[in-house]
Amino acid sequence: MGLLALFALLALGIPVGFAMLISGALGLWLVGGTTLVVGYLSTTPLATTSAYELITVPMFILMAELVILSGVANSLFSAAAVWVGRMPGGLGVATALAGAGFGAICGSSTASAATLSATSVPAMLERNYHPKMATGVVAISGTLAMLIPPSIALVLYAIIADEDIGKLLIAGVIPGIVVMLAIAATVYILVLINPSHGPGGRRYSMREKLASLKVAGPVVFLFMLVTGVIYFGIATPTEASALGATGAMLLTIWQRKLTWRTLIRALMASAATSCMIFMIIMGAKFFGYFFTLTRITQNTIVYIDQLGLAPVTVLIIVLAIYFVLGCIMDQAAILILTVPIVLPVMVALGYDPIWFGVIVIIMAEIGLVTPPLGLNAFVVSKYTRRPLEEVFSGLWPHIFAHLLVVALLCIFPQFVLWLPEQMR
Incomplete structure (x- = not known):
């Protein structure tokens, strides 16, 4: 009954957090009556939101807002274009590099897609790139922010799964690079098939190339201030998130973009997004109590065990379900609804929870660009004023490439697990 109420x-169109809270309350009421519901309602909000690790969420969101305000992201594409723009499809490859660079200092996928839309697409269209090529690579490159730390999606998964936030963030580094290379390779292959879709640009001297690298300094600074200090054991993820927000503010001041008005706007936007995420976490916690009391997770594990399916078969089925859900649901909702049920099943089958988290995030990336609800496609269409059908059309080769990356990471899980295992 609770599940049916949630989907209804x-x-x-009820916000995810409130939908889970209401449906969880209904399920608990059916199980234990009003006293049980009131008991959980009186303790859950404070117990959930007072967790020390949750400070990571608003700090990373504030960091993203300040990075956007600094304007550094706009220079990343220009710098990458100087190095690879002359090759066929070079501006598409530059977009993938800029997406990875922006993802390394900003955990918001939609912000990344919006920023790249304002810089990359006009440059590519001016060089006679096919619109499908231009909009598709921008939409898919924006998703890199979900995987490369500081990733808000990985933090959310870690909180839901009760896993180490630091290890999950570090686990996203190598897969993020692999996904970036897959995007670049897809662009290159598409241009080989049809060279007119991505003509090369002009050459730049080595002096111009070296001069363009000055934009890399702030990116490396912020990346090391967050990911570096976590990896080397200098700071916890919570402390690193505060360092990242501070570093982003200093960068904004250095770029002379910080005023009282822009600071207040960034703080307000961060607070609004943080409240939304906290509400989702509270709703998920409440809905999780319903799962626990009704033994849905335990019964699912027993049922799958009785089916006698091989672990790899179960994995393929789970990934197929994630692919379908990504087409019709918000990524945060998918994580909240599925991880409490699916993760114990996968762990019982012998799969590593950190590895599985990275795989789930990549599947969520695919959902961000898959019709009919691919949010990044809508963002790119809005900012570039190109038809939505055109954006989706340019995304299909990248979706296929992402699925190949998922297969690669399933066959070779050490791509995900090696770096976290080296942490101090």
Whole structure:
């Protein structure tokens, strides 16, 4: 009954956090009556939001807002274009590099897609790139922010799964690089098939190339201030998130973009997004109590065990379900709804929870660009004023490439697990 109520509320457009809270309350009421519901309502909000690790969320969101304000992201594409723009499809490859660079200092996928839309797409269209090529590579490159730390999605997964935030963030580094290379390779292959879709640009001297690297300094600084200090054991993820927000503010001041008005706007935007995420976490916690009391997770594990399916078969089925859900649901909702049920099943089958978290995030990336609800495609369409169908059309080769990356990481899980295992 609780699950049916949840899907009904989501279908009606009720925000995810409130939908889970209401449906969880209904399920608990059916199980234990009013006293049980009131008991959980009186303790859950404070117990959930007072967790020390949750400070990471607003700090990373504030860091993203300040990075956007600094304007550094706009220079990343220009710098990458100087190095690779002369090759066929070079501006598409530069977009992938800029997406990875922006993802390394900003954990917001939609912000990354919006920023790249304002810089990359006009440059590519001016060089006679095919619109499908230009918009598709921008939309998919924006998703890199979900995987490369500081990733808000990985933090959210870690909180839901009760896993080490630091290890999950570090686990996203190598897969993020692999995904970036897959985007670049897809662009290159598409241009080989049809050279007119991505003509090369002019050459730059080595002096111009070296001069363009000055934009890399702030990116490396912020990346080391967050990911570096976590990896070397200098700071916890919570402390690193505060360092990242401070570093982003200093960068904004250095770029002379910080005023009282822009600071207040960044703080307000961060607070609004943080409240939304906290509400989702509270709703998920409440809905999780319903799962626990009704033994849905335990019964699912027993049922799958009785089916006698091989672990790899179960994994393929789970990934197929994530692919379908990504087409019709918000990524945060997918994580909240599925991880409490699916993760114990995968762990029982012998899969590593950190590895599985990275795989789930990549599947969520695919959902961000898959019709009919691919959010990044809508963002790119809005900012570039190109038809939505055109954006989706340019994304299909990248979706296929992402699925190949998922297969690669499933066959070779050490791509995900090696770096976290080296942490101090």
